[in-house]
Amino acid sequence: MADLVLQGIHKSFGSTRVLHEMDISLPDGEFLVLVGPSGCGKSTLMNLVAGLEEPSGGRIVLGGQDITDLEPADRNISMVFQSYALYPNMSVAANIAFPLEMRGVPKADRAKTVNEVAALLQIEHLLDRRPRQLSGGQRQRVAIGRALARHPKLFLFDEPLSNLDAKLRVDMRAEIKRLHMRTGVTTIYVTHDQVEAMTLGTRIAVLKDGLIQQLATPLELYSRPANLFVAGFIGSPAINTFPCTRDAGGALRLPDGMAIGAAPAGSAGPVVVGVRPEDLLLQPGHDAAGPLRGKVSLVEPTGAETHVLVDLGYAEITVRMAGLPRFAPGDAVSVEAPQAALHLFDAASSKRLN
Amino acid sequence: MAKRSAAQRLSRALLYAILACFAVLFLLPIYVMIVNSIKPLDEIRGGDLMGLPRVATLEPWAQAWSLAQIGVQATGLKPYFLNSFLIVVPAVVISVMIGALNGYVLTQFKVRGAGLIFAALLFSVFIPFQTVLIPMARTLGWLGLAGTVKGLILVHVVYGIGFTTLFFRNFYAAFPPELVRSARMDGAGFFRLFWRLMLPNSGPIIVVAVIWQFTNAWNDFLFGASFSDYSSFPLTVALNNLVNSSTGVKEYNVHFAGAFIAAIPTLVVYIVSGKYFVRGLMAGSVKG
Amino acid sequence: MKAPLVAKVALSPSVLLIGACVYGYIAFTFYLSFTGSTMMPVMSLTGTAAYSRLMSLGNWHLSVVNLGVFAALYMLGCAALGLFLAVLLDQRIRAESAFRSIYLYPMALSFIVTGTAWKWIMDPSIGLERSLRAIGWESFAFGWVKDSDLVIYCVVLAAVWQTSGFVMAIFLAGLRGVDNEVINAARLDGAKPWRIYQRVVFPQLGASLISAFVILAHMAIKSYDLVIALTGGGPGRASWLPSLFMYQYTFTRNEMAVGAASAMLMLAASAIVVIPYIRREMRQDRAHG
Numbered sequence: 001m002a003d004l005v006l007q008g009i010h011k012s013f014g015s016t017r018v019l020h021e022m023d024i025s026l027p028d029g030e031f032l033v034l035v036g037p038s039g040c041g042k043s044t045l046m047n048l049v050a051g052l053e054e055p056s057g058g059r060i061v062l063g064g065q066d067i068t069d070l071e072p073a074d075r076n077i078s079m080v081f082q083s084y085a086l087y088p089n090m091s092v093a094a095n096i097a098f099p100l101e102m103r104g105v106p107k108a109d110r111a112k113t114v115n116e117v118a119a120l121l122q123i124e125h126l127l128d129r130r131p132r133q134l135s136g137g138q139r140q141r142v143a144i145g146r147a148l149a150r151h152p153k154l155f156l157f158d159e160p161l162s163n164l165d166a167k168l169r170v171d172m173r174a175e176i177k178r179l180h181m182r183t184g185v186t187t188i189y190v191t192h193d194q195v196e197a198m199t200l201g202t203r204i205a206v207l208k209d210g211l212i213q214q215l216a217t218p219l220e221l222y223s224r225p226a227n228l229f230v231a232g233f234i235g236s237p238a239i240n241t242f243p244c245t246r247d248a249g250g251a252l253r254l255p256d257g258m259a260i261g262a263a264p265a266g267s268a269g270p271v272v273v274g275v276r277p278e279d280l281l282l283q284p285g286h287d288a289a290g291p292l293r294g295k296v297s298l299v300e301p302t303g304a305e306t307h308v309l310v311d312l313g314y315a316e317i318t319v320r321m322a323g324l325p326r327f328a329p330g331d332a333v334s335v336e337a338p339q340a341a342l343h344l345f346d347a348a349s350s351k352r353l354n
Numbered sequence: 355m356a357k358r359s360a361a362q363r364l365s366r367a368l369l370y371a372i373l374a375c376f377a378v379l380f381l382l383p384i385y386v387m388i389v390n391s392i393k394p395l396d397e398i399r400g401g402d403l404m405g406l407p408r409v410a411t412l413e414p415w416a417q418a419w420s421l422a423q424i425g426v427q428a429t430g431l432k433p434y435f436l437n438s439f440l441i442v443v444p445a446v447v448i449s450v451m452i453g454a455l456n457g458y459v460l461t462q463f464k465v466r467g468a469g470l471i472f473a474a475l476l477f478s479v480f481i482p483f484q485t486v487l488i489p490m491a492r493t494l495g496w497l498g499l500a501g502t503v504k505g506l507i508l509v510h511v512v513y514g515i516g517f518t519t520l521f522f523r524n525f526y527a528a529f530p531p532e533l534v535r536s537a538r539m540d541g542a543g544f545f546r547l548f549w550r551l552m553l554p555n556s557g558p559i560i561v562v563a564v565i566w567q568f569t570n571a572w573n574d575f576l577f578g579a580s581f582s583d584y585s586s587f588p589l590t591v592a593l594n595n596l597v598n599s600s601t602g603v604k605e606y607n608v609h610f611a612g613a614f615i616a617a618i619p620t621l622v623v624y625i626v627s628g629k630y631f632v633r634g635l636m637a638g639s640v641k642g
Numbered sequence: 643m644k645a646p647l648v649a650k651v652a653l654s655p656s657v658l659l660i661g662a663c664v665y666g667y668i669a670f671t672f673y674l675s676f677t678g679s680t681m682m683p684v685m686s687l688t689g690t691a692a693y694s695r696l697m698s699l700g701n702w703h704l705s706v707v708n709l710g711v712f713a714a715l716y717m718l719g720c721a722a723l724g725l726f727l728a729v730l731l732d733q734r735i736r737a738e739s740a741f742r743s744i745y746l747y748p749m750a751l752s753f754i755v756t757g758t759a760w761k762w763i764m765d766p767s768i769g770l771e772r773s774l775r776a777i778g779w780e781s782f783a784f785g786w787v788k789d790s791d792l793v794i795y796c797v798v799l800a801a802v803w804q805t806s807g808f809v810m811a812i813f814l815a816g817l818r819g820v821d822n823e824v825i826n827a828a829r830l831d832g833a834k835p836w837r838i839y840q841r842v843v844f845p846q847l848g849a850s851l852i853s854a855f856v857i858l859a860h861m862a863i864k865s866y867d868l869v870i871a872l873t874g875g876g877p878g879r880a881s882w883l884p885s886l887f888m889y890q891y892t893f894t895r896n897e898m899a900v901g902a903a904s905a906m907l908m909l910a911a912s913a914i915v916v917i918p919y920i921r922r923e924m925r926q927d928r929a930h931g
Binding site: 369370372373376377379380381382383384386387390398399402403404405452455456459460463464465466469471472473474475476477478480481482483484485486487488489490492493512513515516519544545569572573574575576580590593594597598606609610612613614616617620621623624625628631632635636 | 645646648649650652653655656657659660661663664665666667668670671674683727730731733735739741743744745746747748749750751752753754755756758759760761762763768769770772773776803807808811812815860863864866867870871874884885888889892893898901902904905906908909912916917920921923924
């Protein structure tokens with residue numbers, strides 16, 4: 001159990017900079033999720049922390065100890081890999097005991113730890129089996145067990161749920177969360193799935209092109225995204241965005257000329273306005289005050305709520321409404337966007353303005 | 355990975371040193387062959403097999419190529435070099451074509467007993483050829499092909515089919531079935547499917563099969579020794595005669611020149627084909 | 643798609659050729675081994691006389707013992723050297739492909755060529771012994787190739803030199819087939835490099851080991867060219883192998899039935915090694931197919 005500090009960490013492969021300088025401070029017991037599209041550098045960052053790759057610069061400090069120059073074996077970090085990476089020639093028990101064996105833990109203690117871990121993960125009945133005889137979910141538990149056995153200072157998860165089917169993924173997500181609550185080990189978790197990120201993390205780092213776009217709690221990420229990328233990445237269905245111009249009176253004008261709100265003070269230039277689908281209010285007909293007017297193009301009922309796609313002429317937006325559908329394709333509608341729900345971004349720099 | 359320590363640098367250096375030592379050991383015979391093939395005989399007999407020649411001469415090469423007595427006449431290795439080509443080239447072409455056709459049939463059609471046929475072909479690759487020498491000699495005699503180039507071509511084709519079929523069968527087993535299906539739906543029949551779809555996309559495996567067959571057939575000795583006569587010796591048999599049956603003065607330098615001449619074609623193929631050679635070697639061993 | 647007639651016709655020449663020239667011929671040789679054939683094949687059966695005679699011959703005993711020694715050392719030597727070189731080359735070496743090419747090129751050469759080269763290198767009067775003595779190492783002795791008891795080891799040396807590159811290629815492919823993530827997991831679990839090889843990598847080389855074993859065993863049984871070129875079977879008959887025995891007794895000593903019997907025993911030895919391997923491959927094939 002320890003806190004993790006990354007100071008000025010960056011990595012280049014030859015002349016390609018994969019990770020730009022970043023500083024991350026992770027208090028003890030936190031669950032940090034690294035999320036981003038493929039190629040954003042999250043796996044590279046993970047490998048740097050694990051010691052599987054050398055950083056091109058910067059320091060890594062775990063629990064007060066500088067581990068930058070230590071071999072992976074000496075860092076007291078455990079990792080769960082995407083493919084689980086179980087030793088195919090060993091039984092489940094031997095797999096879990098392996099890291100203890102490598103550290104010279106006596107046989108009796110090893111067996112004790114293996115049984116404890118197996119009980120915690122409910123895999124006692126699998127201890128004598130080989131990995132190839134296990135299902136995906138079972139293998140995952142064994143991988144987690146092997147990582148737990150060492151009582152490490154830091155847990156690393158590299159997209160551990162990607163290889164599971166949807167239902168299993170949801171179940172395992174909850175298990176990992178429960179496990180973290182019980183053991184309290186500082187954890188870094190990599191995923192490309194923003195739903196996983198939002199549900200698991202105490203804090204989330206959104207990465208793109210080797211840069212941290214925003215490092216914050218899930219709520220903050222959702223309600224106050226720092227830039228357009230984060231706004232569009234987090235939240236499903238994705239946020240609706242409109243390129244807007246300012247008029248002389250300081251109002252923001254949509255492409256069709258309708259005013260959508262006041263421009264933020266202290267900025268100049270065009271603004272991109274973002275509104276989340278659930279913040280939009282849909283009214284039938286074109287008479288209501290809403291600045292957005294159009295026709296319903298598609299209705300997607302998902303059970304508890306309905307997604308309504310509205311064609312505005314210059315854009316198509318998604319609106320989330322509770323309950324069963326109340327509109328049909330072809331209906332004329334107007335959509336209100338409350339000022340408080342607007343996310344304003346500078347069109348040139350993509351940075352948040354409000 | 356921690357920064358390179360002195361110990362790690364030392365062990366890397368040791369690694370390269372060991373690899374280099376073995377490289378020298380592996381290259382030794384070729385070095386000996388080349389170096390001694392251009393030495394005058396007295397230098398070799400003077401005890402210096404390993405050293406570079408003090409006086410270099412191409413006389414041994416001339417001897418080996420066109421002057422040494424091997425068969426009935428003193429013709430050197432040239433006619434036998436030619437024999438080997440006359441035997442190997444047709445054998446390779448025919449056995450590769452047959453292997454391709456076999457691989458095609460075995461993978462794209464449901465043939466009854468395909469598994470057994472393939473197993474039988476696979477086993478034929480492993481048998482000691484001593485088991486077929488006697489009947490094959492009889493058969494060749496009966497066909498009037500005993501001691502002829504044509505006879506040897508037949509022998510190499512027959513015992514090469516197992517290998518070539520193995521190569522093509524494994525290759526075609528991994529051929530995208532959707533391509534075949536769509537070609538069939540477009541109306542391609544048996545030969546059209548083979549000629550227009552499968553063969554044109556078989557480049558790599560054709561290269562592998564040709565290289566393997568060429569090397570095997572060129573380097574063969576047993577069949578050559580058993581089924582050829584003075585007019586149809588392949589190069590390996592001629593070389594062995596040159597080296598082992600010379601009475602009186604042993605002309606080591608001529609032997610080495612002859613050995614190198616025999617080695618050149620397959621060495622060239624090896625150097626040029628590189629990874630294809632390795633693929634051929636591996637195709638018969640580890641699956642997948 | 644069910645096989646149309648033309649497909650069966652296309653396949654039939656091979657089936658017939660292999661059926662006749664491999665299995666038919668084996669059957670013929672098998673039959674001959676129960677006859678009294680001497681110079682020419684004779685069709686009348688004489689029971690197991692040829693086999694009895696075979697078993698009583700000192701030359702045969704010598705050949706079999708030689709094969710045992712040769713095969714064991716050859717297989718061990720190639721496997722050990724091949725694995726060693728493969729592990730070395732697996733260490734992310736610069737110029738890896740150059741080294742690999744050097745270790746592998748002997749496979750491109752005929753055994754006659756390499757036998758000729760090694761013959762003179764090992765000859766005490768002009769070869770290694772003479773050269774090393776000439777540069778000062780007076781007591782160096784390497785006359786094995788002239789020594790009846792030691793000559794078989796010369797054949798082993800030359801054979802290992804020729805084939806270890808091949809075995810190295812097999813093991814290298816096996817090493818590279820081990821999942822990199824599993825190796826990373828072992829690194830994190832605290833295993834030092836040698837332990838990773840020992841506990842994680844080598845146990846997964848089973849398939850490679852079996853392939854290497856089968857190929858080496860069958861090459862050992864078939865070894866003929868190398869012995870002919872290197873020692874001619876000598877000195878005397880000291881380096882005879884079953885393959886030479888068969889050839890000599892059939893074509894030179896005019897005891898065809900005995901030769902046929904020896905060929906059958908060679909086949910039996912090959913079959914013991916090869917058939918389980920083929921069955922395994924066919925089963926795996928069906929499993930994936």
